[in-house]
Amino acid sequence: MPATNTSRRCRLTIEQKLVICTYAKKARAKESLTDVAEWATRTLKLKTPLSRQGAALIVKREAHWVATAESHRGRKQVVSLRHRKTDDIIMKEINDMEGTVEAVTGDVIRQRNGISQKRKHGEAASVDDDAVEEGRKKIRKLTDAYPRSEIYNFDETAFFFRQDAKTTLTQKKAVSGRKDPKNRITLALAVNADGPDKLPPLYIGSAAVLRPLQGRDVRAELGVIYKHSPKAWMTTSIFLEWLGEVNHQMWLKDRKILLLVDNVSSHVQPEVSFSNIRLAFLPKNTTSRLQPLDQGIIRSVKSKYSKKKVMDSVERYYDDRDQIKVDLYTALKWSKEAFDGVTSKTITNCWKHAGILSDRSRISSLLN
Template sequence: MPLRNLTLNERNKLINNVQIDKFKTKDAEVKFKVSRWTVSRCLNNSQEIDEAVQNGLGKRKRFERRPEVLDHDERVKKWILSCQDKGLPLSATLIIEYAKEEAENMDRDDLKCSWSWFSRFKERINLKLGRTNGEKKSVNLKIVEYWKTNVIPRIMIDWQSEFIYNCDETALFWRQIPVKTYFISKLDHSGTKIFHERISILFCVNRNGDKLPPLVINKAKKPQCFYANCLDNLFIQFSHQTNAWMNKELFVEWLTTFHNSLAVEGKKILLILDNFRGHRIVESDFPLITFKFLPSGTTSLTQPLDAGIIRSFKSKYLSLFVRKIISEINSTKHITEIVGAFNLLDALNWLDTAWKSVSSETIVNCWTHFGYKVDSQPIYDDDDGTNNLSHLLNNLTIETQPKHICWCVVNILDGFTVGYTFIRFFK
């Protein structure tokens, strides 16, 4: 029987079969096609094998036990973790060059940090390649903490959920196919034309999970694919700007429409938004809207739309876009012809469907994830007297005699009002 060289995952499975499933040594030999000495070695090294599998090294077939190699790996790994904390993107070339410097510092002339070394090093420390996401590394966490512990609770006390709104813009390359692809090794995998058409979209949602029609900003006022009343059945607003970007004029126009709808409904709302210069408007022009600007550079941790709402929309849009491609890919047309035939009106229909399919539950969860909770309570300083006053008011003794109702309202700190109702009945 030809014997096999087991991976660490297979060795871990063998150990579980013997120790947990009570396999006999002979049964393990037959199942994994190994000798009894291999079974014995696996059992003796069970703890080391388990740790290696937990660290993501399960696909390797042997341990690296040379101390000089492990020491060099540990130094390079420590540097990589340091770069991650500082937000520095790392390429293979950058890691290899640093590894060479470390080898020189250790007087390791025999260690040639080549691309082959890098390939084995990746396996040893479970190093992966991927894109960096978001802007968290550049956020001042102290400002975020202050916003979540002091500002958000006050917002949640002063405003009901249905009157708390958040708006933000995002870009959408509405017919861009993925750049990365899976391919069969050693076969041609040349790329194709990349479409760069972009639109900007302004989304607005409230804490209750309600959605406003998104404002779509295109370069052209009336694209060729448009026809009379073609947007009437879509849950969107359409506008145009030379570069398809949001600016102050478009924002004021959108706010005016929103403000007029609030006047009809007799509502006053709080609008949370970022410090983008296009948002800097004359606030007194919109008396039914109270503007609350987020701290600069913190939107990735404080803006609900950035907590996953926009991501959910784009995921659903991409799904519709890809389904359309799949439905036509079996024809004789090339992918460039298929995608090139899509027009902006198609994209707006997918956009409309995708935005409608973003659930209220998703929106509410994103608000909650960033700390906008209904039961939030502000954190007061110990010396402001608020906690003591609240305690005294809560423990007042109330006489129960009919005739008179007295309201006592106590103003506390900057604009906060704590109201207590005292019912006193007189004979």
């Protein structure tokens, strides 16, 4: 089973935690942490039993509970410890600026304190503008013949599902990130031009059956597709298999679609044709500008996934639970939820930004 947050939490006030620490200190020579947890459950009449692990974490942080007891006594930390000091600082800044500054915004506060958001690493790519415009004209000739509901874009991306967030708030001029774990799989997405149709995400790992997926049907449980290749990359066989499944679904619905993909070796299949899919390739070296999924859809999915991962880590910290390494099943679940959370408006805006749809395709959509 994946290590996800599915069990009920035992939430305690700081006073209760100090009581547990005091009892544990007195009983340390006679009782185990399991005994301490059982004693706390009985004595404090906890609705959710305290686990041995929970008791160990509470006792380990005794100094922290003592230091914060006076200002937070009677509170459950999941609500107040997380935000109290930050809220006080922000409210002081707002009160100081009220009546002087025209509008108090987050940008104002950050600029006043020299706080900025820095990317830990990354690189920019340059594309020839003439090549982009020429490629845009070629693709528009293809999209002219289809209503927007029948125009799809498919693209894959490296998905480092244990990678830390790339940005952080800081007063420093630069931030050094930790070395990222090398847990990479491939994530492939497909969306249509008018937004509402998202095909099931395709994931490619390096093993046929990994431990977190043993005994699970991820297609039935999560609505995703999992394949494997030696290096967890897209391959010709996986792409053809995926195309065959999509073609069958379109045949069942009596739909004929235009599928736009980038011009990489695993996608190029000149001798293969499908009854309900017309495969078209975006011009080389233009995909960063012409591919709708690259205009913000993939970025949105990864951002939403990263937020889920960070919030789970924060919840674990403030609930005194161990931090975990995200397993593959949880990564599939969270990223599918992230993909589901991308709105039709975001998708249509990304298609518009790519500039590969003409007015004819819009008119065709209205007629259909």
